Amino acid sequence: MELFFVRHTSVNVPKGICYGQSNVPVCETFEEEAEAVKLMLAGVQFEAVYSSPLSRCRKLARYCGFEDRMVLSDRLKEMYFGEWEMKEWHNIDDGKISLWYEDWINHPAEGGESFRMLYGRVASFIDEIKVADFSNVLIFAHGGVINCARVYAGITTFDKAFDSTPAYGEIVRIKI
Template sequence: MEVFLVRHTTPDIEKGICYGQSDLDVASTFVDEAERITSELASHTFDAIYSSPLIRCKKLANQFQQPVILDDRLKELDFGDWELKNWNAIPKAESDPWMQDFVNVSTKNGESYVELQQRTIDFYKDIQQQKHQKVLIVTHAGVIRSLWSYWHQTPLTNSFDLKVAYGEILHINTKEL
């Protein structure tokens, strides 16, 4: 199956804010960003388009003039009590253990990166059963990195070596793995 992973466009939030599963709208640059992405993918026909249900993904997915299947498993990491807080305002006593082991340690009332990866792998295994040839997935950097890590059998601790800009498109043929 060919999979096209697209990170959502620039969100409407100031830098330095923790916003994993917070349902943010898109920045004023959305139209230009979306036009570039849809243009780059215009030559492709997708069997299905999947998206995180969060606004910043859903708006982009809806630009493709095809039904969109929303799936909660494509949401970004749940930062729990840290959502919408400035990273600098999170007490070091809370953030230090997470920073030292962000893969296994969950945030207070949130989830760990391992938990995020498990739900994204579950999603991937489910869509494999659909026998699609080519799919588009509009989602978040954490989801993209966790799937990329799974497909390439690399440790989650190394997944941040994969830089994923807003609106970036990654392509993989899972039959070649």
């Protein structure tokens, strides 16, 4: 089975803002970015299409023509940063964010998730779909989710997961 993970397009959020699971708007370049994604997906047949329920993923899936076929899954949402959502990273309490920076893999954001918790959601999603007899599965998701899938597939390790986060609109193909 091959999983085609598509990261959502650019978001209209100032740099330095922690937005995780917040529903944020896409940039004004959405149509241009989405058209490029649509062209890259053209000609590939997908037996199943999944999407994060967050608006930035659903909008891209709709643009690419999968509105009627996509199944929404909460397990594909970006990492939840709890009390830090929509705050500037540099304005988060130094003591709390220091603990998180020391062990972001296991230590949850204040009132939110750790990377390992996000990984658990993504791994359970992949475990569930890999028992189906699909050749190609399309998944509209987020950078953190895609990084978890790369860890799951043995492409990278937990501690190196964010060394090469996919770009906005990038498609990452993973064989499972």
